[in-house]
Amino acid sequence: MGTGLLNNQLLVLLAIISIGYIIGHIKIKGISFGSSACLFVAIAAGILGAEIPSIIMSIGVIFFIYPIGLQAGAQFFRQFHRRGLKFAGLALFTVSTGALTALLLAIPLKVDIASAAGIFAGAMTSTPALASAINAIQTYLPGHSGQASLGYAVAYPFGLISEMLFVQLVPKIFSKRVNADRENEAKEREVRGFKSRSFKLTNINLTGKTLDELDIHNIAHVNLTRFKRGEHITICTPDAKFELGDTVVAVGQAAELEKFRILFGEDMGQELPPPGFMAIKDLFVSSSKLAGRLLRNLKLPESYGITITRLYRGEVEITPTGGVSLEIGDMMKVVGRMENVERFIKMAGSERRRLDDTNILILTIGMFFGALLGEIPFVIGNFSLKLGVAGGPLFVALILGHFGKIGKWSVRIPNATKIFLRDLGLVLFLIGIGVKTGHELIASIGGHSIISCIILGAAVSLVSLFGSYFLVHKIFKLPITQSLGAVCGAKTSSPSLGVLIKTVEDDSPAVTYAAVYPVAIIMLTLVGQLFVWIGTTLLGR
Template identity: 30%
Template sequence: MFDWLKLLLLPGEIPTVTQSIVAIMLAIGTGVFFGRLKMGKITFGVSAVMFTGLILGHFGYRIQPGILDFIRDFGLILFVYGIGLQVGPSFFSSFKNEGLKFNILAVSTVLLGGVITVGLFYFTGLKIEDLVGIMSGSVTNTPGLGAAKNTIEEITNSFPDKKFNDPTIGYAITYPLGVFGIIATIIISKLLLKIDPDEEMKKFRMSKINRELPLVHKKVRVTNPDYFGKTLHQILKGFGRDIVISRLKHSGTVAVKSPMLDTELQDRDVLMLVGLEKDLDDFMALVGRPSSDLFIESDKLMLKKNIYVTNAKIIHKKLSELDLYNTFDLKVTRVFRAGREILPRPSLELFYGDKLRVIGSEEAIQEVETLIGNSEKKLLEPDFLSLFGGLLLGVILGSIPIVIPSLPVPIKLGFAAGPLIVALLISRYGGISFIHSYINTGATHFMKDFGICLFFAAVGIHAGDGFYDNFIQYNGWLWLLYGCAITFIPLILMVIIGRFIMKINFLQLVGIMSGSYTDPAALSFSTNYLDSDIPIQTYAQVYPLVTIFRIFVASLLILFFS
């Protein structure tokens, strides 16, 4: 009576489309469930989907090859694109601060893994394609495996008589080692170094405050006679640093206005300033002293409001082009973008989804709302045209063959690096034509988690298929030993050098570890284990360069040593 249900839910040797979908749903559903269970203070989160997939694959669950490839690649594309949009605004600016240091450490780890692989090639006598598979699995790098397989295919097309082993076998055997190895290293290093995540978070915030100083507002009373009768334009030009004077109140009155650049200062005027704290303190020391006047903060005549940029005609225009003050008698005091607070310089270009904090009369604010858009409902609605346009550009970039002189086959960035680089560029520059960078936070988190669940389910079920038989046939314990060298030697050196020599915050170091091994499972675990999103930031800072280097190293090893 229930044969149809058994056929649907139980594994089959040649799965139908429906059975393939059921296998994916089972892997994701059970993985998410077990990922929420706590073992002490440890939860695996969505990374548990990878391991439930392995178990299901071992017990006979299968996915049709075409569906498997689509689910795996599409999931990876969604995941890396979401990460790129999330951290793009800070990715390029990070190279002015710690990003260069992080990438040097991460890329050095990649190169060290390649050197160890070459050493194993000469020491063990294994074929290079087997070792590249072991290396790709040990560092959980699917794009590297794909690049190796593509290189082998290109060489085989050019030299039909040359035979290669399948690097996927070594990848499948060592992939679980790579995932558990990074997670184990994170746990053990946290225990040995006696890391307190809360303390590390405090240190990170302090370093960020010192590195990326927040904007503040202060009140100053003008008491220096040298500035009486001078215009704000003269004073600000002479000061030479970016600050905003958002309000002005003359002494003895309660009227507050937004001053123009030709406004002349009078004795005991009170000004409301916005800018970096040190700049404001220096300016206050020049013109007068701190004020405790409360009338200047009154919103009776001057209203303060946040306005969102949603009008397509305003996107990529500069504040100086809009000229809001002279046109509407309204002043922009701050701009909020992707969690960052930006001083509204005239040259600042507006992006879709920017939040402007403005001060002015109620009538002026209403007029500017009509101009700029301010449709929060529009921001909540997913813009699929923009999203899939960006994904398409990422796939195109990842598919471009890169021809390197003296190499017989071209190299491609693949579906991991291509969409990530496009997302970083779109997020950095606000978009390309109709493709913009803004996606609300909830949608970004959903896209990342949904994508990585699809990827883990597909990879896990595929790797679990024949895992035991391949393990026995190819002396899996020995291959795991070789994989341990590739996994743990670079990781241990990274922790030692990163923590004790480069003095990197542990929360950031964990992100570099996960990013260096392009391991979303370790990233997902670390954010749950350490209860912090900081690893995501450093993961994304090193992921693009690391992915590119992983692809090149895997391809070059096949080309040079096959």
């Protein structure tokens, strides 16, 4: 009966998920494993002889990494532009530290170079590093590839568990600092965010000109909503003419409002109250009539008598100038007369169901090309590099997340879908790697150097982990949550990122993870082969 159940892969998969989540909800002094407990249950199942199709792990990686990339894409290039050299340095430091620790300690611990290469890859939780090392072993140490695989199986569980515990414990130990960082980030967002201010026209050169003639967006990215002349408040329309002494309400970021002040006139400080006939509504874009079209081509002020003053795309605020196009799911703040706003809403639509729908076709097209990119080998001298099932989808998702669409179709996915894919992907990956590790542990336990391998794996994992965090947080001065995200990226540890996001209840670590990950995966692939070459050629082992 028991053997029959273990042979039923569907029952095994569902049982591991169920038991893993039950164990994962158990808290000891506020710490729980959460979905990571599925890893331990999967290892136990692997030791008992259970099997899971290998594709489960690949599907899990793509499901987890793709929505992470889509979300991080909007900020990734800005972050990498600002801190690209630091992130590259972090990846180089983390990988080099792990490799040097493994090489230096392998000698006194009497661990052969093939096993040490596998232990290095396992402690760094990097399958590409293992594949690269095995490729080199076949050249320099023919017949020893199995030792690398066993070394990987011994070191990987400790490497992954230490990372997951680390990203849970650090935010809890330094909770006050984490909360302070959040408050500072909120203040920074407030400074960068949209504000409304009133300005009095004192520039005589603008007298008698209409809003359309002013062509304000060529000077400042602000939008005008209403103006006051005497005691009368009027909505700003393209044909509205301004006179000296008129007071207008402008909406935009602080720097753009300052540009407008220089052009227009005196800053009046307080905002004009909206008149009773004026409506201000938040509206989600759900109509294909608007999706993919530039605001200047829609001519909303002329056709509907309304103005879009703010535009939110996910967590990103965008100034709605004529060159901006709308996408399904965008949230816009619409200002105009009540009847005009209601007329626009009927055309634009705000169907909640449409916003909650997931475009399966666009989602799978992105995943497909990501997986395809991951299979393409890039040859650098004597080295062959593949981005793999994690790197390929991540690169594609970052690019799509940055541009936001394929043709006229938005690539953004609802939050519920994003969270579901991320959590399911993490669990499937942990189960796949856990069952595989459980099988290989049986073979490795019989080895005479098992204790030495465990010690070496623990040393590589902890030295690279603490060293990486010290560099990014203490030297580069990144906030704690962003530092931990960068550490997960430097160790290419997707499961640890998932645990971190759940622990801090914040998606911001995904941005630094995505910024470091591409450099780290390249470094790990190159160092995997260099490790074997150095060990056999220079150290003669």
